[in-house]
Amino acid sequence: MASAKQQENMLLTEHFTWPPISLIDDIINATNEVLYRCTDSFETGLLSADPALLGFADRYAAESRVSEKDEDGNDSFPEARLEIEEGVLKLETLMENAVDKNFDRFEIWTLRNVLCLPRGEEELGRWVRLGHYENLQTPPKDSKLTPESVHTLRREFIETQKLNAALVAEKKRNDAIIANLRAWLQPNPTTKLEPRNSTSPAKPSNNGTDASAPFAFLTHTPAAQSLGIQPLPQTSSTTAAPDSRTPLTTHTTFTTSQLPYLRQLLASLQPYLATTALPTSTASTTSAGEMTRERKVYVESQSKRILERRGVDTKDGVEGVWDGRRVGAEEVRGLEGLVQSMSRGRDKAEDAGAGAEQGEAMDTS
Incomplete structure (x- = not known):
């Protein structure tokens, strides 16, 4: 003591x-x-x-x-x-x-x-x-507190403090992000935005550019207001009332609530997709031909790369290999000319035989 x-x-x-x-x-x-x-x-x-x-x-x-x-x-x-x-x-x-x-x-x-x-x-x-001991309730004498339980409570208290500090830091980061997002949607009060068309983003009507709010056209243009989307209130604080609702939030909530019905509708239409033929168009035919040409180019490029790895010279083209050596373009053209000559001779012989058969048939008649 x-x-x-x-x-x-x-x-x-x-x-x-x-x-x-x-x-x-x-x-x-x-x-x-x-x-x-x-x-x-x-x-x-x-x-x-x-x-x-x-x-x-x-x-x-x-x-x-x-x-x-x-x-x-x-x-x-x-x-x-x-x-x-x-x-x-x-x-x-x-x-x-x-x-x-x-x-x-x-x-x-x-x-x-x-x-x-x-x-x-x-x-x-x-x-x-x-002074800091006033109104402090001392535990009764028959308390079940033990040194182990006190140590456990102390550890829980320390971990709770760490969690509180982490949550406070996360809240500050979220507030900063929300403030930045609101700044993107809230233009300068002195800047008037022109209506945004389909090819160009919203631009200020004056010579200055409102670069601090690039998405202000979503809520502050006449087109957005015609859809029922009201601009965000100009507030200095980044926090709003928990139960305050904006039209943009309402539209988003409604769209999200319709997603289950859309999934159900898609599931009911899937059995009909297998038996229903999709309409063809010239665009689809052109796309198929383009894909075929790209596939052919890809196959030829890969074949050329494989032949180059095996030592075949592909500078003048790849026409094939004969007896372990590369066949040149001149030899291929000569072989093609010979085959064409033989084809023409065969065609003439077939024409002559057909004429003779036709003459015999005429004599018989």
């Missing part, structure tokens, strides 16, 4: 929100800092002064010593700097001892007479109630 002095210190620390001894330490530290600045300034002033004015010239004369000369011909006293540093160090030590002695007395007197509870009453700290 804590002693009466420890209870008093804990009570004062909780009341001041800082330990009483920390105030005394801060005062002593500030005094020492001023002391060190004073000794540094004092040493700097002595080192910058002429040693002869500090009595070193008289000391040399009394001791019958001759001072040295520097490069400029002035008297030089090498031991002057060392003696100044030693003297300043002794002065600093003397002042530190004086500060420690006097401020120790100050610390004892303050803790006994100022930063303390009134004397003469035993264990007064046990009966003092601070």
